[in-house]
Amino acid sequence: MDAARLQGxxxxxxxxxxxxxxxxxxxxYLVLDATLTETSLETGLDAYQxxxxxxxxxxxxxxxxxxRALGAEVLALGxxxxxxxxxxxxxxxxxxxxxxxxxxSTTARVTPTYTKPMLxxxxxxxxxxxxxxxxxTRFPADLETDLLTRLRELMPEVDAVVIGDQVPERNCGxxxxxxxxxxxxxxxxxxxxxxxxxxxxxxxEFRHCWxxxxxxxxxxxxxxxxxxxxxxxxxxxxxxxxxxxxxxxPAFLTLAEDGMLAIADAVSxxxxxxxxxxxxxxxxxxxxxxxxxxxxxxxxxxxxxxxxGNLVASITVQQIGVTGTASREQVxxxxxxxxxxxxPVRSCG
Numbered sequence: 001m002d003a004a005r006l007q008g009x010x011x012x013x014x015x016x017x018x019x020x021x022x023x024x025x026x027x028x029y030l031v032l033d034a035t036l037t038e039t040s041l042e043t044g045l046d047a048y049q050x051x052x053x054x055x056x057x058x059x060x061x062x063x064x065x066x067x068r069a070l071g072a073e074v075l076a077l078g079x080x081x082x083x084x085x086x087x088x089x090x091x092x093x094x095x096x097x098x099x100x101x102x103x104x105s106t107t108a109r110v111t112p113t114y115t116k117p118m119l120x121x122x123x124x125x126x127x128x129x130x131x132x133x134x135x136x137t138r139f140p141a142d143l144e145t146d147l148l149t150r151l152r153e154l155m156p157e158v159d160a161v162v163i164g165d166q167v168p169e170r171n172c173g174x175x176x177x178x179x180x181x182x183x184x185x186x187x188x189x190x191x192x193x194x195x196x197x198x199x200x201x202x203x204x205e206f207r208h209c210w211x212x213x214x215x216x217x218x219x220x221x222x223x224x225x226x227x228x229x230x231x232x233x234x235x236x237x238x239x240x241x242x243x244x245x246x247x248x249x250p251a252f253l254t255l256a257e258d259g260m261l262a263i264a265d266a267v268s269x270x271x272x273x274x275x276x277x278x279x280x281x282x283x284x285x286x287x288x289x290x291x292x293x294x295x296x297x298x299x300x301x302x303x304x305x306x307x308x309g310n311l312v313a314s315i316t317v318q319q320i321g322v323t324g325t326a327s328r329e330q331v332x333x334x335x336x337x338x339x340x341x342x343x344p345v346r347s348c349g
Contacts (some may be wrong), residue, residue, distance in 0.1 A: 001304050006335050009308065010328040012298035014071040019154050021077040021147075021183075022060035022164030023173045024103065025112040026089040027323050029054035032128075034121035048117065056323040057092045058114055060164030062283045063198075064098050066290035066312065067162070069325035075099040075158070077150060078174050079143050085111035085133070102150050106143060109135050112167070125320075136169060139176050147174065148182055155186050155193065159297045162289060163209065165199035175199070184208050187249075194296045198289050207247055210296070212289050214254045218243060233258060237267055250302050252292055252309065254285060260310055262302040262344075269345040270306040273314040273338050283323045287316040291331075307342050311335055 031052035038047040057065055060078060068074045076098055080086040082105045089111055093100050115131040155161065163183060167173030180202075187195040187208035196210040197203065203213040204221025213221060215236040220226055222239050231239075233255065240253045240263040250264035259272040291312035295305035311331045316324030335342070 001307055003332065003336055003339070005304070006308070007332060009295055009298040009300050009304065010070075010332060013294045013328060016072045016160065016294055016297045017075070017158045018067050018072050018160045018162060018293060018297075019075045019077055019151075019158045020060050020064045020067065020162045020164065021151065021179075022063075022162075022175060023112060023166035024061045024064075024076060024078040024080055024089060024093075025058035025114055025166065026061075026085045026092070027056045027058035028085075028088075028113055028115045029056075029118055030115060031118045031120050031125065034119055048119075051120070055088050055092055057089055057096075057098075058283075058323060059112070059166040059286070060162075061089065061093060062286035062323050063162055063164050063290055064093060065096050065323065066283075066287045066316070066325050067294065068096050068098055069327055070290060070294055070312070070331075071328055072294055073099075075101070075154065076103045077147065077154065078102075079104045079106060079109055079139075079147065081105065081109045081111040082107050083111055085113045102154070104143065104146060106140075108140050108143070134167065134169075135172050138171050139173065144176055144178060148179060151179075151182065152186070155190055158193065160194040160196070160293045161187075162293050163195070163197040163199070163206070164286070164289075165197065165202060168201050170202075175202075177205075180205060194293055196289060196293050196296070198285060204243065204246075208249060209247070210249050210251065210292075211243065211247060212252045212254065212285070212292060213243075214256070214285070215239070218251075218253055233261070233269065236261060237263070241267070252288075252302070252306055254288060259342075260288075260306045262306040264302045268303040268306065270303065270310055271341060271343070271345070272310040273334075273341050275314070275317065278318075278320055284313045284317050287324065287326060288313045291326075303344050307335075307344065310342055314338075 036049035113133040117128040165175040184207035291309040315326035
């Protein structure tokens, strides 16, 4: 792929309509100034002083923000709570131009939230223990019915459906077994619609969808348990090929600093940029899947889509302490500067 080809693909992003379905979280960064720490009179413990808040949509919200930053029209489909975090999350999505008409609010759920205290000292920030708010009960049946009705109505109207499955507890998030089964049927019914899934714990249960696991998630999907042993690129290729055969659609396996595998009829290994400065990998997978989905909608081959996914992630990981995004202009500039480092190695394995 040369710069002209990449420019052509990127230009098509603005004509793409994408539905993001999944678990929308709020990422809440609380900046603590170490020099202002007080001692609580009641407990004697340190009372950290918040001097700045940074709020941004997380999980499926990060995917939606990355899609929007790349120029796509984006619709959010999910469920959040009628609470302060839900207000902030919806406001954050709307501020970025994301359609939240189908983001349902209910008192039956809390808005999932990752609160990330960031201790600022000596001019730098470091993250302390994260505080999580999540739903730990079964997703309500009436909300599931409403969600599925909207999904069936929206599916014929979009170019892509990006699926963000974030919650580890089965059937406690939006992507219940029933919703996952319906997505498989719809993906088979609308083969021209790009349906691509990301799931930390259940990627092997999606059918008729493109999938984007990392190598550990792919191993878990195939074997049913995690491994503590390093997974080589050769082993990842074999695992990916088995998942493709089982799922019926191509797959992308991310390899962290080793780049990505695009596995279809052939296998390509796409390296990524070797970073020399500080990085923040939070949201890297979300930015990757945004690039992949839009590239496929624009007519890219799996190999070209993987290059674009890597380009997007190489930009967002350099954004420290925030949920990063990349623009089309940044992607093109990164390719023009470092394009040779993303050159695919074809027909591996």
